[in-house]
Amino acid sequence: MKNKIIAIIPARGGSKGLSRKNIKPLLGKPLIAWTIEQAKESKYFDRIIVSTDSEKIAEISEKSGVEVPFLRPKELARNESPTIDAIMHAISWFEERGEYYDMVVLLEPTSPLRDVEDIDKCIGLLLNNKKARAIVSVAKSEITHPEFNVVINKNNFIRKTDGSTNFSVLRRQDLRDVFFFDGSIYISYTDTLKQKKGFYHELTLAYVVPKYKYHEIDELSDFICVEALMKAKIEGKTL
Numbered sequence: 001m002k003n004k005i006i007a008i009i010p011a012r013g014g015s016k017g018l019s020r021k022n023i024k025p026l027l028g029k030p031l032i033a034w035t036i037e038q039a040k041e042s043k044y045f046d047r048i049i050v051s052t053d054s055e056k057i058a059e060i061s062e063k064s065g066v067e068v069p070f071l072r073p074k075e076l077a078r079n080e081s082p083t084i085d086a087i088m089h090a091i092s093w094f095e096e097r098g099e100y101y102d103m104v105v106l107l108e109p110t111s112p113l114r115d116v117e118d119i120d121k122c123i124g125l126l127l128n129n130k131k132a133r134a135i136v137s138v139a140k141s142e143i144t145h146p147e148f149n150v151v152i153n154k155n156n157f158i159r160k161t162d163g164s165t166n167f168s169v170l171r172r173q174d175l176r177d178v179f180f181f182d183g184s185i186y187i188s189y190t191d192t193l194k195q196k197k198g199f200y201h202e203l204t205l206a207y208v209v210p211k212y213k214y215h216e217i218d219e220l221s222d223f224i225c226v227e228a229l230m231k232a233k234i235e236g237k238t239l
Contacts, residue, residue, distance in 0.1 A: 003102040003127065006047045006094075007039045009066070010086045011109050012077045013054025017219040022052075022109050023060055024223065027230055031217065032057065034112035034230075036064040039105075041116040044123045046101070051090050053077035069093070083108075084198055091190060104190050106199070110217040111184035113229060114209070122185050122207045134188035134196075135205040138179040139214035147175055179206065182214035212239040 011022040011032050023030040032050070039048045050061040050068050053076075058068040070093055076086050087106055094101065105123065107114075118137070126135045147170055150158045159165060185207065186199040193199070212233075215226050232239060 004046045004100070005044050005103040005105060005123065006049065006090075006101040007042070007045045007105045007107055008087055008090050009035055009039065009048070009050045009061075009107050009109055010083050011050055011052045011054070011057050011061070012072075012081075013052065013057055014077065014079065016079045018217065018223060021217055021223070022054075022057055026112065026223070026227055027234070030060050030064075031112060032061060032109040033064045035107050035109045035114075036061065036066050038112075038114060038116045038119060039107055040065060042119050042123075044120060045105070049090065051086050088194070088197075091194070101190055104188055104193055106186040108183055108216070111182070111213075111215075112217075113213040113215060113226060113233070114184040118207070118209065118213075119185060122187055125205060125207065126187055126189075129205060131203065132205045133192035133203040134199050134201065135185075135207055136187070136199050137182050137185040137209050138206045139182040139209050139211065141178045141180050142211065145172065145175055146178055179208065180214075182209055183216045184209065184213065210239070 009032065015021045018024070022032045026034065039045060048066045050057065050066055051072050052058055052061070052068060053072040053074055055071070058071065061068050072086055072089065076089055083106070087104060091104065105119070122135050122137065126132055149161050151161055153159055188199050192203070212229055215222060215229065217223050217226055229239065
């Protein structure tokens with residue numbers, strides 16, 4: 001039997017780092033519109049919604065062709081509000097109305113460099129793995145490998161993250177590959193998401209995205225970088 005899949009695009013009206021970033025124009029269209037278009041192009045979704053507390057974001061989202069079935073409660077749209085709470089709220093809202101979805105896909109509008117192919121590959125990988133219950137996108141740590149990270153103690157001296165002073169020189173080619181959560185794609189079976197209260201656990205698969213796609217917009221400098229990369233991508237340049 002076919003799994004029913006919902007895509008949820010969370011977009012708060014407020015933003016601590018970059019004002020009104022979710023609707024800030026990016027190459028001629030609101031930032032959120034890029035993610036909406038990617039979701040609409042997917043072959044998997046039974047429903048696509050935007051979860052927002054903002055009437056302006058709701059208006060733009062509906063004009064872009066997706067549903068905004070409710071306005072998110074203000075207590076779930078603060079700077080410190082975890083996104084997972086907004087996702088759980090949306091799931092509960094539908095279930096209270098007798099609508100159930102087997103799988104939830106979270107697409108942050110602040111990661112517009114992903115492609116619909118990335119979304120569909122992730123869903124396909126999860127559907128075809130009998131043991132996995134979730135999948136998230138990750139990117140290889142190349143610029144800031146953990147082995148090169150340091151902390152600064154109260155006397156302003158550097159220390160390794162474990163507190164040691166063993167600063168033996170490491171060659172980058174000798175280091176094992178490590179990855180970080182890039183934030184562009186999160187997918188889970190709904191029952192597991194409700195049980196685990198998150199996407200990261202022992203049954204979560206990894207989907208590796210290339211270096212240029214991991215940029216996430218939090219501040220103006222991020223926006224400038226992403227805009228340049230999007231322009232180069234549209235122009236067909238190799239990234």
